[in-house]
Amino acid sequence: MAQNRQQNIRNFCIVAHIDHGKSTLADRIIEKTGVLTDREMQDQVLDNMDIERERGITIKSQCVRMVYHAQNGEEYVLNMIDTPGHVDFGYEVSRSLAACDGAILVVDATQGVEAQTLANVYLALDHDLDVFPVINKIDLPSAEPKKVKDEIEEVIGIEAQDAPEVSAKLGTGIEDVLESVIRKIPAPGGDPGAPLKCLIFDSTYDSYRGVIVFVRVRDGRLKKGMRVRFMQSGAEEEVVETGTFGPGQFIPCEELSAGMVGYFTASIKNIRNARVGDTVTDAANPCAEALPGYKKVLPMVYCGFYPADTARYPELRDALEKLQLNDASLLYEPETSQALGFGFRCGFLGLLHLEVIEERLIREYSIDLVTTAPSVIYKVHKTDGTCVDLTNPTNLPDPSEIEYMEEPVIDGEIMVTPEYVGSIMQLCQERRGIYVSTEYIEKNRAVLRYKLPLNEVIYDFFDALKSRSRGYASFDYELSDYMRSDLVKLDILINKEQVDALSFIVHADGAYERGRKMCEKLKEEIPRHLFEIPIQAAIGGKVIARETVKALRKDVLAKCYGGDISRKRKLLEKQKEGKKKMRQIGSVEIPQSAFLNVLKLDDEG
Amino acid sequence: MKSLALYVHIPFCAGKCYYCDFLSFADVAEDIRLRYTEALLQEIAEAAATLPKQSAADFEVSSIYFGGGTPSFIAPVQIERILNHIRDHFHVRTGAEITLELNPGTVTYDSLKAYKSFGITRLSIGAQSMMNLDLEHLGRVHSVSDFYEAYRNARTAGFRNISVDVMMGLPGQKYADYLNTLREIVACKPEHISSYALTIEEGTPFHEIYGSGRTARDNALGLFRLDLPDEEEERKMYAETANFLVSAGYHRYEISNFAKNDEERPHRYESKHNIVYWTRGDYLGFGLGASSMIENTRFSNIRDLNAYIEADGDVQKIRENETVLDIRAQIEEFMFLGLRMMRGVSFARFEECFHLSMRELYGAVIDAMCRDGLMQEDEGSVMLTARGVDVSNTVMSHFLLEEEQKEEDAFTGGDEEKDQDREAKEDGPPQDKESEEKP
Structure with a gap:
């Protein structure tokens, strides 16, 4: 019976380039499976942070459990995890993927394959997920599903001819997507009889219940009353509640067994004991070894956050601690400024990440902030032969002690239509970019590759890029190395x-x-x-x-x-x-x- | 016997000036205006009957002010009826200052003679400028010669206390133009001059023109628009107003007000009525939108003309925004209103009113302001300097108290003695008080 249940579970996520309609598709899937009544249905159900709705982007991964009656007469449990599309939030994607067995790749029928389409697909393939494409926005006059399918096969190399053609906006073709999920995404593996082994892929904080830990159960069963151990931190807690995810709510259940995605609470006091990426096991019957955690994401941009009202420093600290709980890539440490008093130097994955954290502090915690200029990490080679990482410009040693400095350089990939190649190249030159290559993946799509100093990118590069390409350019980057520079x-x-x-x-x-x-x-x-x-x-x-x-x-x-x-x-x-x-x-x-x-x-x- | 000032609002005008955001209407039929007067009479009677705690008999009216709008726009006989009605219901002190605002072009020798005959003692004439071009730009209904005619008639009719309003910083106005206006006005030798800088208020035609600077749309439409004098020019006008008027035998007693010097009674020509506002005396306002403060309770009348007429003097229906001022608000007002007066606020008076030391409460602020040359201390008072007057809002905002200070126990003591405070304060009109303070 249990084995049967496991066969009828599908854990999947949706990946896409930003604006290709991922969240809308997620909404339709939720609607279709009847988790919500129409009345409860709001646009972009999964994007429940105010900032997400306003900006139309997904920042946090969201998870929802649905029940689907398939055409073969069987009932399936679908766990869908919505993932962010923006490059800054790649780590969130990565975390969500670890909880899934497959991914739906949403591609805009009018736009085709874009920079982040590729990035996310590669990320999914890295996690050994089965990926199948869905062609969205076929209702638009400029939709070219056939062409896009060819492009997917050509560029990504995955089968696309039988990809469902949908309009998430109008809700057409959704059933087709769900059937494909059943057919193309494998049931989760894992042995419910083996010692408990779950991966923490996210967590949140609730003032009544404490830390709520989101897990994917790989092996065994997780039950109320069980004593569990967090393998990395070594902490042990007793499970108070287990459950699954409804849209925007938690639904308690008896137990979570191998293959399932859900949450548990354990009145965890110290949020540091339940780190995302850690493995949870049965304290009485532990598994042999922990699951591989996530690759640690390193912040690329630093800035100082100071409470506008200096008396609210402790509140800011608590708020950052809570935000870090479900945003492992946020780093912070106390610092002081003559001008601004006590605050924190915080590390982010990018400028959007910075802005999102800032807004969440303001909105969710009502803390007015003063933010200092963002900075990257410079390597300062001193005359005494040592090298220090500089995250705060104020700490720059005296020039007489500096032999030379290095700054981080990124490999940037800009995808743009050919008419804007000239102006984008000019922009990259202005930003001290070093030209690497131009590649035409199709006759109307060019990929420009530049090596760019990160500190030129963190200010307003993205805005400049959008304005010089009338919004058509997309940008992806990763840190490559450090370069000596006259700073x-x-x-x-x-x-x-x-x-x-x-x-x-x-x-x-x-x-x-x-x-x-x-x-x-x-x-x-x-x-x-x-x-x-x-x-x-x-x-x-x-x-x-x-x-x-x-x-x-x-x-x-x-x-x-x-x-x-x-x-x-x-x-x-x-x-x-x-x-x-x-x-x-x-x-x-x-x-x-x-x-x-x-x-x-x-x-x- | 407590002093009381009365304000009567006449919300009608011959035309609405482009800069004006006062509560007045230019297109009201005569029968409505008459009904307004009737409602006003009713309100006066009711207000007298419902003065909080005291009866009207406990108050002595020290000044009456007819403002608007344009009080001279309605028939003098209506003003007479209102004034007589006030005398019927209130005790008006002999020699009370009774001011009527008027606009040139709305008065004749006969009407001025009438005002004089039924007891108006002081006129306030809205001249604004002595250049016809300026008047046109402002949307005034009168010309320079109208002003001269009205002024001459007023003198002939026997008025010996006349105030003239003048404005600076007008569209297209040059420093020299303004100075010329001042010269001409001073040549008429009015007893009092009010000099205001033009402010662009929301909801006025001027706001649409000047509110957000010249726009591309203006240019595209080829809209003709004069530039307002720049800040330097305007400040020069402002500074010269004081210099010039002082040299011409006037003294500034309030940020925007100048009175002619008088050897025997230095404060003779200062507006007794307006000083009540700055020194927080009791005053009652009658008519549309009028403001009142009685016993540290502020309220104002509704601003809807029809509703006001409908209410027919029922003060329950007319009054709104009643605010009982707590000790904190009283102290703040004492400071920011008092500082409008050039004589400033007195330490002794503060202590008398609030049983608190002004030095203890505001010492740090006062010291900082004095250090920055915005205020000065003189003979037991603090006052604005000329520089302080220029940026008086900034200075005054420092005298608003923090919320925490409000909670402090020190402030709760004053309530009981409040009535006695008021008694003490109201022994004489505020300006008499002042003569006592200043040897």
Whole structure:
């Protein structure tokens, strides 16, 4: 019986290039299997973080269990895991894949194979998943399913002729997809009789239940009351509840057996004891060896997070700890800034990842943040022969102690239609890119390969790319190595005082330009004070750019007519409120937004 | 006997000026205007009967102000009815200041004579500029010669206390133009001059034109638009107003107000009515949208004309936004309203009102402001400097208290003695108080 049940389980995920309709397809599948009534059905059910819905992207993996009555008369349990499409969130994809046995590859019938289509497929194949394609958006007039199928076979090398053709938007062809899941994705292996062995692929925190651990059971059974051991941390806990995933809710069940995907709670106090990637086993009857964990993802971008209200430092720490629980790639450690007080230096996979974490802290934890300039990790080779990793520009040793510096370089792959190749190449040149190759995978699709310094990419490269290709270019990158480079530290002085939080490392050639833009932007951001404020950019004490915020000359309300003072009070209160959102640097008050806005130099929004 | 100031709002005008966001209407039929007066009379009677805690007999009216709108736009006989009605229901002190706002072009010698005959003591004339071009740009209904005529008639009718309103920073206005306006006005020797910088208010035609700077659309449409004077120019006008008026025998007693010097009674020509607002005396406002403060409770009247007329004086229906000021709000107001007066706020007076030391509460702020040259201390008071006046909002915002401070026990003590405070304060009109403070 149990074996039977295992035969009728399918664990799968959906992978796609961003915007190819992955989340919409997931919604339709949920709708089709009747987990939700129409009334409960909201667009993009799986994207339940506010930020995800707003931006139309998937950040966190989401998991849902469905029951499907197949055409062969049997009932199947489908565990579907939605995965992020953006390159920054590759680690999430990787984690989800480890819990699956197969993947649906969604390809846009109008766009065809794109950079992340390939990246995600390779990731899935690396995890030994069976992948089958689905052609989406066939309702669009420009859809060319036939051509796209050919392309899939040609470029990716997987069978695509019998790929279901669907319109997730209209809900057509969904049954076909589900039947393909049953046919093409294998039932999970594993021995329910063997000692318990589960992989933690995600977790979340609930203030009532503590840490909720998401697991894929490889072998054995996981039951309430069982004492389990986290093999990596060595911690042991008693299981309080086991269950499966409904959309947006947890549904308790008796037990989770081999092949199943679900969750358990164990009133885990210390969230560090239940790390994603760890293996959970039966404390009384442990399995011989742990499952291979995930490849540790290394942050590429660092920046400082400081609570706007300094008193909220402990809250920020708790919030980061909770976010890290289901976002293993987020790193943080305490640091202090003269300008901003106590905060954390945080490591991210990319700039979008940074922004998402920032927004989640603001929205989910209501912590207003001041963010410092993002920085990559530089290697500083000192004259004494040692080499240090520099994640915070403020910590740059004295120039006399520096032999030379190296910066991280990425292998960038830009896929674009031929008419934009020229402008994209120009952009890459401007960003100190080293040309590697151009390849036409089809007559109207070119892949440009460049080696680019990562610090040129983390600012606004993605935006620039989109604007110079009218949104057609897609970009994928991975860290390749470190390269010796002529780097300098650019300091910003406001009213003659250096603001440590605004210092950053920049290539010597771009220093003047960057300094000038920073000053201009700060001039816009800093409100006029009662005195004149010089804003200067300097390298090693030498001023290279300057702007001035003129002194406020007039701020007076003429009249309180007929004894109506309410407007006067409102105005004064607004002014006072505004002050609270400021950071005091010497005698200058700087709006907190300035710290992030000065980084978006070319972004007029 | 407590002092009380009365404000009467007449929300009608011959035309709506382009910059004006006051509560007034230019296109109301005469019968509506008459019904408004009736409702106003009802409100006055009811308000007198429902003065909180006290009866009207406990109050002595020290000043009355007819504002608008354009009070001179309605028939003088209506003003007379209102004034007589007030006298019937309130005790109006002998020699009370009774001001009427008027616009040139809406008065004649006869009407001015009438105002004088039934007891208006002071006129406030909205001249705004002495250049016809400026007046046109502002959408004023009068011309420069209308002003002269009205002014002459007012003098002939016997008015010895006249205030003239002037505006600076007008579209297309140059420093020299403004100075010329000031010169011409001073040549008329009014007893009082109010000088306001033009502000662009939301919901006015000016806001649509000047609210967001010149747009590409303006250019594309070839819309004609004069530029507002830049900040430097406007500040120059502002600074010169004070210099020029002081040299012409006026003194500034409030941020925007200048009074003619008088050897025997230095404060003679200051607006007693407006000083009540700045010194937080009790005042009652009648009519559409009028504001009141009685015994540290603020409220205002509804702003819907039909609803006001409908309510027919029922103060229950008319009044809204009632706010009982806690001690924190009282202190804040004391500071930011008091600082509008050039004499500033007195340490002794503060302690008298709140049984708290101003030095203890605001010492740090005051010191910082004095250090930055925005305030100065003189004879037991603190006041704005000229530079402080320029940026007075910034200065005043520092006197708003933090929420935590509000919770502090120190603040709760004052409540009981509040009534006595008020008694003490209301012994005389605020400006008399001031003469006592300043030797």
